[in-house]
Structures are given as C-alpha cells and as structure tokens.
Amino acid sequence: MKPMTKNMWREIAANKGRFIAIILIILLGTLIFVGVKATGPGLNDALDTTVKTQHLSDVQLFSTTGFTQKDVKTAEKVNGAQAEISKFKYVTGGKNEDVVVLYGYQSSANQNQLKLRSGHLPHGADQIVLDERAKQDYGYRLGDTYRFNRQANLKQRTYQIVGFVDSPRYIDYSTRGSANVGDGTVRYFAYLQPQQLNLPTATVLSVRFQPLQGVNSFSNDYQRAVAKKVRALKAVFKLRAKERNQQLSANVKRAFAPQQQRLTQARKQLVQMKQIAGNSSVLQQQQKALTENQTKLNAALQQATAKTRTTYTWQIREDLPGFTSFGDTSDRIAAIANVFPVFFFLIAALITFTTITRMVEEARRQIGTFKALGYTKWVIARNYLSYALMAGLIGAILCSAIGNVTLPRLVISMYHMTIPLTASVPVMWAVIALAVAFSLLATVGAAVIVVWRELAEKPADLMRPRAPKSAKRILMERITPLWHRLSFNQKVSYRNLFRYKSRMWMTIIGIAGGTALILTGFGLNDSISSTATQQYGQIFHYSATVSLAHDDQSQKATRVLNQSDHYSGASKVNLTTGKVKAHANQIGDVNLVTPKNQQQFKKYVTLSCSLKQNGVVICQKIASQLDVKAGDKVSFTASNGQHANLKVTAVTPNYMGVFAYMSPAAYRHAFNQALTVNTLFVKLTSQSSQQQNQLARQLLKHGGALGTSFASDQKTTVKTMSSSMNVIVLIMILLSGVLSFVVLYNLTNINISERIRELSTVKVLGFFDNEVTMYVSRENMLLTVFGIILGYGAGWGLLSFILNQATTSQVVFPVIIRWPGYVVATLLMVAFTLIVMWVTHQKLKHVDMVEALKEN
Structure with missing residues (x-):
C-alpha cells in the first residue's frame, strides 16, 4: 500500500467519529430527499398498477334508455376500444336502510374485476357479496342474511352474504359517492346475479382502451389521451342516440297501436250510428268519452315518447369516488417533497461542507510535510479528495437505495390497511443522481476548495501553525455596567462566541434548521387536520x-x-x-x-x-x-x-x-x-350519524330536496386526508430530530478539536472538570437559545411555503402550528444540547493535557 493511501486509512481510523458523522449527515439528507420525492410517484404508481391489474375501465357511459349489444359495437368503432355492458342501480337495504349501489355480477366480465377479500363470489340466485367496507364499518359477516327494501324492486328481498370484495371503481375507503335514493350518500356497494336486479336493459357501458394501459393514470399524457378518446366516443354515440331514439319511439308507437286502433274503430262505429239514429244525447256522451280517451292516449303516448329520448352521461377515472382526492394526496406529498427535503438536504450539505473544511485545515502540517517530501499537489489532494469522495458516496448511494424503497413502501403499506394497493415504486434515477451530486458537492467540493487553498502556500508556511486571530473588543465589553457584572468564565465564553463568528453562525444555523424542520413537521399535521375546523368554525356556521x-x-x-x-x-x-x-x-x-x-x-x-x-x-x-x-x-x-x-x-x-x-x-x-x-x-x-341519515331521507322523500350534505362528512373527509399524511409527517419529524442531534454533536466535536490546546491549558491552570465542560457548553447553550428562536420564524416561513405549494383546486390550508409543536421542538433541541454536553464532559475528563499542549 502506498504511503498516501496508508495515511488516508490511518486518518479514517484515528477519527472514526468524524468520518461516521459525515456519512450519517449525508445519509439522512439523502434518505429524506430521495424517499419523500419517491413517495408521491410511488403512491400514484401503486394505485395505477392496482387498477390496471383489476382492469378498471377508462370511460363509463350512462344512458337514460339503457344499452344493448349494438351500443357495444358502436363503442368499439373507436380505435383500441373494448366495451362491456352491465346492470346497476341505487337501492336501499340492510340494518339501517343504507344506500347501496348494486351491480350485476358477471363472471365473464373483463373490466372492473373484483378482488376477493374473504368468502367466494356469488354463484347462486340467493347469494350476494358486499363491499369490504360493509364488513369493517357496518358489522356484516359471512353467512348473514341481507334484506333489501321493497322499493329496490328486486327478484327477491333477502340474500345470503357469501363474500366481501374490493372494486377498482372505489379506491378511497372513506367515500362511495352519492345517489338519488335514501339519504343520498352511498355507504357501500354489492353484487348479485344480473337477473336479480330486475332491469330490462343494461344501465352502464364500460370502455377500456388497450393502448392507454401503458400510460400512468395520473399523468398528463393519460388525461390528454382519454379526453381525445371521449371526444371520439361522443362522435359515434351522437349518431347512435338518434338511431336509439327512432327505435324506441317506433316500439312505443307499436305498443300504443292496438289502443289507437280500437279508438279509431270505435269512432267509425259512432259515425255510422249517428247516420242511422241521429245525434242523440247517448251518442253525444259516447263522443265525449271517445274524445277524452283519445286525449289521454295522446298524452300517454307523448309521455312515453319523451322517455325514449336518449341522454348520455360520461365518466372517466378521475370522476370516480376518491380517485381525485387520492391524486391530490400524492400531489401534496410531491409538493412537500419539492421543499422540505431540499431544505433538509441543504442543512446537511452545509454542515458536511463545514466538517470537511475543518478536517483539511487541521491537516495543514501534514500537507506541508508531504509537499516538502516532493509529493505533487495532485497526489496530496487525491488523499483528501478520496476521503471526502468515500464518505459522500457511501452516504448518498446507500440511502438513495434505502430511501427509494423504504419510505414509499411504508406509506403504501399504511394505505394498504384501507385500500389494497399493489406496491409499485419507480426508481427515481434523476432524483438519486441529484442527491449524489449534492452529496459530492458538499464533501468533495469542500475538500477541493480547501485543499487547493492550502496547497497554494509554501511548505514552510504550512508546517508552521496558522497565526491566531487577533483579539478584539466585542460589543458587550463596551457596555461597562453589564460587562463588570459578568464572571471570568462568562466573559471568556462571550469573547469566544464573537471571535469565531463562522463557528457561531454554523451552530445557530444547524440548530435553527433542525428546529424549523421539526416545527414544519408538526405544522403540516396541524394545518391539514385543522382545515375543516377552520372552515366550519370560523367561516361556515351551519351544519x-x-x-x-x-x-x-x-x-x-x-x-x-x-x-x-x-x-x-x-x-x-x-x-x-x-x-x-x-x-x-x-x-x-x-x-x-x-x-x-x-x-x-x-x-x-x-x-x-x-x-x-x-x-x-x-x-x-x-x-x-x-x-x-x-x-x-x-x-x-x-x-x-x-x-x-x-x-x-x-x-x-x-x-x-x-x-x-x-x-x-x-x-x-x-x-x-x-x-x-x-x-x-x-x-x-x-346529531348522531343515524339521525343525520334519517333527516336526509325525509328531506329527499318529503322535502323536495335533491340531496343533503353534512359538515361532519366534510370533517371526516379531511380527517382521512390528514391521516394519510401522518406517516410522512412522523418520518420527517423523526429524521429532523436525528439530523439536529448529529449536527449539534458534529459541530461540538469540531469546536473541541480546534480548541483542545486552549482547553488543556485551562485544565492545567486548575479548572475543575465541570468548569472546563461549562467553558465550552455555555457557548452551546447560548447558541441553542438563539438557534431555537430563529428556528421558530424559519419553521413558520418554511411551513407557509410548503402549504402554498400543496394547495389543490378545492383546498387551501391554513398555516397553523399548535403549542405542542413548539414545546416538543424546544425540548428536543434542549435535550440534544444536554446529551452533547454530557458526551463532551466525558471526553474532556480524559483529555491528555501534555500531548495536547505539545502539539504545534
């Protein structure tokens, strides 16, 4: 092994703590940068994979006159379209007269396939499968008898529950849409044999486009492609609507033809009778009755013909219950990922830059010795650049892989408790490359700047210690009454603080950054969860x-x-x-x-x-x-x-x-x-939920209402939205705390290593161990207080910026950080300072004063 390489490994072995600290800081910065950036796309990809596995249709079409196989052929005229028709309707039933969206189960269906959670799919005429939500929230069990209301107009009213399923039509556990029956809010869905629905025709046409299955459902490309396909479908169905109207109108006329024939025949007979017997009062009564019957028949015919008018309603994936809100959640995480991890990473990079800078500056004599021995600048520089490169790459590559896989899967697993997502996390190569580049900039970049600066000096200058900074009076010394009241130790601490300004600002920035990150984490949770409370407490006062x-x-x-x-x-x-x-x-x-x-x-x-x-x-x-x-x-x-x-x-x-x-x-x-x-x-x-449902039913039935929406439902939706963010927020708070501790510990170690001769001198002069520790820790405590106060403002500003980025088309988040967030952030930073003080105390107790004072 070459001498320079040996020297590098000895440097790492002699300063394991510093090398590990650099790796840890880069590791934490990379972990949250890559992990959170991958979570939003990971959620989208997971849902996209899930709905494609279960063949969710791209477009659903509803008609006022139903569908036939001719409509299937019409839809399939559009390039790449695969169409299916099925039956569905809204009914009420169950223990609490719940609103249910009821579908006809077709085992041969290729679209909107069910995922069985327990039991089996319905094979018999008396069997029914329910939404998994009916089991979790409404207490239904396998083998129970499910009873529908008479108004449901089914072949029979009671069915046996044989299974619980999930459907790609309903991906958000908290909502199942709305209906025009019952209380207007769909509670869950169910599937029966199609003939049990007692419908003359199919009521929904599902269309799936094979070319679109390779495009992510949340991408702009998919939205544009679907919009284009819908336009093409509308064009072919415009002609189909006219054809359907003519067909149904002809059917209605045929249905009324016998009655019209009878009336026509009766009118002819009446005319003959008038010619024979004259216009008697009896015949006049018959004439009047015939006229009334003709009027009624015309009105009935007109009414029946009006019902044959075909009107279509179009629905794409983003119109499905919960699909848009899920996309909004992933967008919010992506918006947070554009700000929070970047701020987090900048703090990590700044501290790493400082650490590498201090490390190279400490090696001045070593660099001078190598230069005097004839080593070239590149060979000397390579020693320190390799050290920095190794620390940066280990931290960046290791945690890029961990962050890309673990954090998104952790969040997806939390969703898995309510939505059975198929975990699918894309490899964020661009983000990983960016993280590695930032890491190397913070490590290798710092090493390049400092080493080149040191190598510019002569060997003799490098082998001599750098001239200490000249002492200057600080501002506090000029305030004579205050300065005279300070003890000697306090005066020393204040002088050191203001003498080494770069060290002071690094510590303040590190503590302020950690405090801001922790506060932002708490603030995200407080702000998102308080959205409904603010809306229905301060602005809306109705229920x-x-x-x-x-x-x-x-x-x-x-x-x-x-x-x-x-x-x-x-x-x-x-x-x-x-x-x-x-x-x-x-x-x-x-x-x-x-x-x-x-x-x-x-x-x-x-x-x-x-x-x-x-x-x-x-x-x-x-x-x-x-x-x-x-x-x-x-x-x-x-x-x-x-x-x-x-x-x-x-x-x-x-x-x-x-x-x-x-x-x-x-x-x-x-x-x-x-x-x-x-x-x-x-x-x-x-009101209780049951009382609200009862009131909504009465308003729909007797109050001329189209529907009733309750503030409590809105609050529940926001609560669900907030809970979906809890994992991300918790991870950010924990990692922010760890980063804050590592930063504080690292900066304190740098401080001690730079001042080891000074501290040894103080010990030689007779200071006790506690006094020596306080000699350094007093500065840390002051800087911690300033850093925490500065962090309060930085945290509020960072939270405001993130929430502004995270707003959606329908939601604006209030900026709120409740007092527990401030308390926890403050206590954590104080606790970290105390822990570092204790570690410093143990280290200073065992300082070899003679060796330290012998150093140049």
Whole structure:
C-alpha cells in the first residue's frame, strides 16, 4: 500500500467519529430527499398498477334508455376500444336502510374485476357479496342474511352474504359517492346475479382502451389521451342516440297501436250510428268519452315518447369516488417533497461542507510535510479528495437505495390497511443522481476548495501553525455596567462566541434548521387536520346544506326540518355553480352564493366585509389563482350559460371549496332577474350519524330536496386526508430530530478539536472538570437559545411555503402550528444540547493535557 493511501486509512481510523458523522449527515439528507420525492410517484404508481391489474375501465357511459349489444359495437368503432355492458342501480337495504349501489355480477366480465377479500363470489340466485367496507364499518359477516327494501324492486328481498370484495371503481375507503335514493350518500356497494336486479336493459357501458394501459393514470399524457378518446366516443354515440331514439319511439308507437286502433274503430262505429239514429244525447256522451280517451292516449303516448329520448352521461377515472382526492394526496406529498427535503438536504450539505473544511485545515502540517517530501499537489489532494469522495458516496448511494424503497413502501403499506394497493415504486434515477451530486458537492467540493487553498502556500508556511486571530473588543465589553457584572468564565465564553463568528453562525444555523424542520413537521399535521375546523368554525356556521329539487320550494324542506328536534334555523340562498375568468386565466367549480336575507346570512357565513349593492366578494383561492384583488373585474359564467362581468369588492378567507358571494341587489343587477332560492344552509344541534341519515331521507322523500350534505362528512373527509399524511409527517419529524442531534454533536466535536490546546491549558491552570465542560457548553447553550428562536420564524416561513405549494383546486390550508409543536421542538433541541454536553464532559475528563499542549 502506498504511503498516501496508508495515511488516508490511518486518518479514517484515528477519527472514526468524524468520518461516521459525515456519512450519517449525508445519509439522512439523502434518505429524506430521495424517499419523500419517491413517495408521491410511488403512491400514484401503486394505485395505477392496482387498477390496471383489476382492469378498471377508462370511460363509463350512462344512458337514460339503457344499452344493448349494438351500443357495444358502436363503442368499439373507436380505435383500441373494448366495451362491456352491465346492470346497476341505487337501492336501499340492510340494518339501517343504507344506500347501496348494486351491480350485476358477471363472471365473464373483463373490466372492473373484483378482488376477493374473504368468502367466494356469488354463484347462486340467493347469494350476494358486499363491499369490504360493509364488513369493517357496518358489522356484516359471512353467512348473514341481507334484506333489501321493497322499493329496490328486486327478484327477491333477502340474500345470503357469501363474500366481501374490493372494486377498482372505489379506491378511497372513506367515500362511495352519492345517489338519488335514501339519504343520498352511498355507504357501500354489492353484487348479485344480473337477473336479480330486475332491469330490462343494461344501465352502464364500460370502455377500456388497450393502448392507454401503458400510460400512468395520473399523468398528463393519460388525461390528454382519454379526453381525445371521449371526444371520439361522443362522435359515434351522437349518431347512435338518434338511431336509439327512432327505435324506441317506433316500439312505443307499436305498443300504443292496438289502443289507437280500437279508438279509431270505435269512432267509425259512432259515425255510422249517428247516420242511422241521429245525434242523440247517448251518442253525444259516447263522443265525449271517445274524445277524452283519445286525449289521454295522446298524452300517454307523448309521455312515453319523451322517455325514449336518449341522454348520455360520461365518466372517466378521475370522476370516480376518491380517485381525485387520492391524486391530490400524492400531489401534496410531491409538493412537500419539492421543499422540505431540499431544505433538509441543504442543512446537511452545509454542515458536511463545514466538517470537511475543518478536517483539511487541521491537516495543514501534514500537507506541508508531504509537499516538502516532493509529493505533487495532485497526489496530496487525491488523499483528501478520496476521503471526502468515500464518505459522500457511501452516504448518498446507500440511502438513495434505502430511501427509494423504504419510505414509499411504508406509506403504501399504511394505505394498504384501507385500500389494497399493489406496491409499485419507480426508481427515481434523476432524483438519486441529484442527491449524489449534492452529496459530492458538499464533501468533495469542500475538500477541493480547501485543499487547493492550502496547497497554494509554501511548505514552510504550512508546517508552521496558522497565526491566531487577533483579539478584539466585542460589543458587550463596551457596555461597562453589564460587562463588570459578568464572571471570568462568562466573559471568556462571550469573547469566544464573537471571535469565531463562522463557528457561531454554523451552530445557530444547524440548530435553527433542525428546529424549523421539526416545527414544519408538526405544522403540516396541524394545518391539514385543522382545515375543516377552520372552515366550519370560523367561516361556515351551519351544519348541513340542502339542495332543493326546484327553485323556491324551501317551504316543503322547512316543514320537514321543523319536525326535527335538532333543527335551529336555516338561511335561504341561491347557489349557482360556474367558472370565473380574469387576465386570461380561469378557475372552475366556483360556488356563487347569494343570500335572500343578508342580515340573517351573517349568522351562517362570516365574510371579511359586508356584501355591497354591486360587485362580488371572492375567496382567496380565486384571488391567487387569477391574480386579482379588490377593485379588479372578473367574468362569471354559470353552468346554465348565464354570464356577468363583476367588480371584486373584497377578498375573503376560505379553506375548503371555491366560493364567491353577492348581495340580492348585485345579483339582480348582474343577471337582470329576480333571486330564486335553491339551497338552504341549515343549523342543527349535535346529531348522531343515524339521525343525520334519517333527516336526509325525509328531506329527499318529503322535502323536495335533491340531496343533503353534512359538515361532519366534510370533517371526516379531511380527517382521512390528514391521516394519510401522518406517516410522512412522523418520518420527517423523526429524521429532523436525528439530523439536529448529529449536527449539534458534529459541530461540538469540531469546536473541541480546534480548541483542545486552549482547553488543556485551562485544565492545567486548575479548572475543575465541570468548569472546563461549562467553558465550552455555555457557548452551546447560548447558541441553542438563539438557534431555537430563529428556528421558530424559519419553521413558520418554511411551513407557509410548503402549504402554498400543496394547495389543490378545492383546498387551501391554513398555516397553523399548535403549542405542542413548539414545546416538543424546544425540548428536543434542549435535550440534544444536554446529551452533547454530557458526551463532551466525558471526553474532556480524559483529555491528555501534555500531548495536547505539545502539539504545534
């Protein structure tokens, strides 16, 4: 082994702690950088693999007149399309009259295949399989008898539960969609033999495109490709709708033909009788009866013909219950991954840079000796560059592999408890390459800069110790009353702090960075979980929203509500959905709310200002998305085609949904029509889930309601969304804590190694071990306090930036860090400081003072 190589290995052996510390810091930075960056794509790939394994359809088509095999052939005219028809309908049944989406099970089906959790699939006419959610949340078991309501109109009412399954149509465990029966909220799905549904035709057409199965469902390429396929399907089904209408219309006419024939024949007979007997009163009565029957027949024919009008409803994957929210979750993680790990990694890189710099500077005499012995600059430099390269590569490559595999799989496994995902984590080669590049920049880059700087000096200068910094009076010395009250040890500590500013700032940055990272982790959890609380506590003060089937039918709904003991009031509003445009930008799904009574409305919704006679108040999401403020103009286009140009009078806070508000006068002025009530904001006292379902059923049945949504359901959705982030947040908090400890320990070690002669001198002068430890630790304690305070501000700023990146089309997160986050972050940093103090104390007790003082 060459002398230079031997020297490198001896250097590593003599300073194992420093070498391991460099690896650990790089390892932690790389682990969270690569791991969190891979988690968002990992979740998307896992779900994409799952739904493709179970052959989820790309497009689902619903028709008002059903489907036949001719429709299958029509769909398959589009290039690459594979189509299937099946039966489904919404019914009520079970222990609590739950709303169930009921499908006909086809063993030969190639799309939307079920995944069996327990039991077996339905083979007999009296067998049923239920959603796994029915088992977990509603207590159904294999062998139980399941009973449907009479209104379900099935072949029979009772079935035996033979299995529990998962369906790729329902990937989010917390939601199963909505329906127009029962309380309006689907609780779970079920499958029976198709003939048991008692439907004349199939009710859903599923289309899957083979060329799209190699494209990720969450990618922009897939969205564009599906949109193109839907346009092609709409084109062929436009012609099919006309053909279907003609066919059904002809069937209706044929069905009514016998009745029309009888009426025609009766009319002819009546005419003959009039010719024979004259226009008697009896014949006049018969004439009147015939006319009435003809009128009724015409009305029945017209009504039946109207039902033959074919209307299609299109649904793609992102319209499925929970599909978009799952994508939003992975997008949020990806947004966090764009900020948090980068900040984390920069702290790690900064400390690594400092460590390598100190290591090379300590080797000045060694570098001078090698240079004097005739070694070239490259050979000398290679010794230290290899050391830095080895530490950087070990930390970066090892944890790139671990981070890419472990963190995403850990998060996916947490989802696996509710959604059976197939673990599929892509290898993030670009991210890994970036992490390795940053790691080598922090290690090898530091070594290159310092070694080249040292090699520029002459051997004689290098072999002499560097001249110490000249002492200067610090600011505190100039404050004479304060300085005189300090002890000798305190004066020494303050002088050292301000004398070595780079060391001071490195420690403060390390502690502030660790505190900020821990606070950000807690803040992410607090902010996401508080979204619904803020929305339904500070802004919305109602418990439910009732959508009315017809305008100004609020009296029927109010009568039903008055029968409830929990009802305490309602605000009548007009709720119009549309899109808002400004500055060539657009935001959709905007809810324009216009109250009938402004004074009453203030008790239900808190806005930043009162509604004016003209203009509109918009939420902060619209303002940020369209880059508008008070005084600017926006264009609102309702879903029914109504259009108005509106002046923004104010921007109001809002966290869930996209809302805009107008006064009744402003509504009349903008749309040139009177306000009609189509929604009720309802206040209710605390209700159980069963009581809410009962009230929703009554409103749907007797209150002229289209549906009822409860604030508690929104809170549950946000709670589920928050829990899906818990793993990531916990990992970030833990790794931030470990990084903070390693950084503090490493900086303290550097501090001691640089000042070992100074500390030995203090010991020789008679200082006790505790006093020597405090000689160094007093500085650490002061820097810890400053670092923690600075970390509070940095943590708040970092959290704000991350949450701004993580906002979705429907959710804006409030920036909240609750007091436990501050307490835990502070206690952790204090605990780390105390641990480092104890380790330092043990080390200083065993310092060889003679050897230390002999060093140059």
